[in-house]
Amino acid sequence: MVRRLGAVQAQDYAGAKWGVGTRTRGAVDAMLERAVSAGAILRTHVLRPTWHFVAPADIRWMLTQTYWLEPATRSPRKRSPTAHLLPNYDEYFIGFKNRSAIGTRLSLATGELAGDALRAHIIVVDGQQVGGWKRTLTKAAVVVELRPRVGLTGPEQEAVVAATQAFGAFLDLPVELRGL
Numbered sequence: 001m002v003r004r005l006g007a008v009q010a011q012d013y014a015g016a017k018w019g020v021g022t023r024t025r026g027a028v029d030a031m032l033e034r035a036v037s038a039g040a041i042l043r044t045h046v047l048r049p050t051w052h053f054v055a056p057a058d059i060r061w062m063l064t065q066t067y068w069l070e071p072a073t074r075s076p077r078k079r080s081p082t083a084h085l086l087p088n089y090d091e092y093f094i095g096f097k098n099r100s101a102i103g104t105r106l107s108l109a110t111g112e113l114a115g116d117a118l119r120a121h122i123i124v125v126d127g128q129q130v131g132g133w134k135r136t137l138t139k140a141a142v143v144v145e146l147r148p149r150v151g152l153t154g155p156e157q158e159a160v161v162a163a164t165q166a167f168g169a170f171l172d173l174p175v176e177l178r179g180l
Contacts, residue, residue, distance in 0.1 A: 001022045001029075002020060002041050002053045002054060002055050003019050003055035003057065003152055005023070005091070005096070007046070007052040007054045007058075007062070008020055008052060008053040008054075008057070008091070009050060009051070009089040009090070009091060009094065009155060010051040010052050010053045010077050010089075011051040011089055012026050012087060012088055012089050012178035013043070013051075014087075014165070015087025015088050015089060016043075016051075016053055016087065017029055017032045017033070017036075017088065018085075018087050018092075018167065018170060019086065019087045019089075019090050020032055020041075020053065021170045022084060022085070022086070022167075022170075027039050027128050027170060028169070028170055028171075028172055029170055029171050029172065030064060034159045036053075036150065037167065039056060041054075041055065042054050042055070042056055042059060044059070044159070046059060046062045046063060047062065053164070062138055064104040070143075080126050080153050080154070080155075081126050081156045081157065081159040082125070082126055082159060083124065083125045083126075083160040083162065083163040084123075084158035084159075084163055085121060085122075085123060085133050085163045085164060085166075085167050086122050086124055087121050087176075088119060088120045088121050090122070092124065093122050093124075093129070095119060098102050099129075101161055102124070102129055103128070103129050103130060104128060105128040105129070105130060105150055106128065106129045106130060106131075107152060107174065113128045116138075117173065120132060120134050121133045121134060121135075122123065122134070123146065123147075123148065123163075125152065125156050125159060125160065126156075128153065129149065130145060130149060130150045130156075131146065131149040132146075132147045132149070133139045133145060133146050133147060133164075134147075135167070137169070137171075137173075138176075140172045140173075140174070141168075141169070141174045141175065141176045142152055142171050142174075142176070143175075143176045143178065144164050144166055144167065144175055144176070144177055144178065145179045146160065146166075146177070146178065146180045147179055148151055148160075148179070148180065152180075157180060160180060161180065164177055
């Protein structure tokens with residue numbers, strides 16, 4: 001998946017692994033940790049003084065050329081609602097100077113695009129930011145605290161819970177959910 005994306009911002013190591021994991025079917029944290037340890041995924045400053053994951057096959061040309069991404073082909077849209085818990089430096093959020101297109105719902109509800117709930121990780125429902133989240137690891141579980149900033153419908157809440165469970169499965173830990 002890293003090669004398909006070109007690069008993944010990785011200054012938050014755990015968040016970057018989740019960013020790859022959320023886009024890769026069946027990925028678990030231990031699998032990505034092994035890939036990094038084995039050199040199948042590189043964590044480097046190739047693009048600027050920011051950590052990125054890149055594929056070994058791409059490192060040389062990235063070092064010699066200006067960074068660019070080909071437009072990806074879009075997969076057919078899944079039925080709504082679809083929710084994602086994205087890490088704090090995820091390209092979906094951080095990769096754009098103007099984030100208004102993905103913050104329309106949030107700005108209409110709160111009058112702002114960002115806030116305390118969005119300072120770390122973000123909740124996205126059907127392509128729109130709807131709040132923030134944070135995680136705390138305990139010995140027995142991952143505690144996920146959700147901070148929705150807009151009202152969510154029942155199906156949207158179910159989609160967010162499913163995304164939370166996917167995060168727990170990625171870490172191979174049960175989820176203690178708070179805040180929804």
